[in-house]
Amino acid sequence: MTTLLEATRHKVGPVVVEEYDVAADAKKRISLRRAKTKYFRVRSLSDGSFLLEPRVLVAPKAISPRVLRMLDRSAENLKMGVASPPIDLTPFQD
Numbered sequence: 001m002t003t004l005l006e007a008t009r010h011k012v013g014p015v016v017v018e019e020y021d022v023a024a025d026a027k028k029r030i031s032l033r034r035a036k037t038k039y040f041r042v043r044s045l046s047d048g049s050f051l052l053e054p055r056v057l058v059a060p061k062a063i064s065p066r067v068l069r070m071l072d073r074s075a076e077n078l079k080m081g082v083a084s085p086p087i088d089l090t091p092f093q094d
Contacts, residue, residue: 022030037054044050077083
């Protein structure tokens, strides 16, 4: 009787490319060295670690011409003073 052994596959997890210490300032901000993007989405994990994912803003060509025309008209109206009266938000205050 012949038995076949299957090769065990090991999962390869993330590899640390660079490691450095950083201290948060008084407002709990940190600076990222050599960051390729300006904006990040931060996810706080239950084990105390944070995951940063780069965010890419929408390219201007991705917005339809109709929406761009509407934005231009709204900006012109605002400059000419064609706007609704101020909204009273006092009922929503604490």
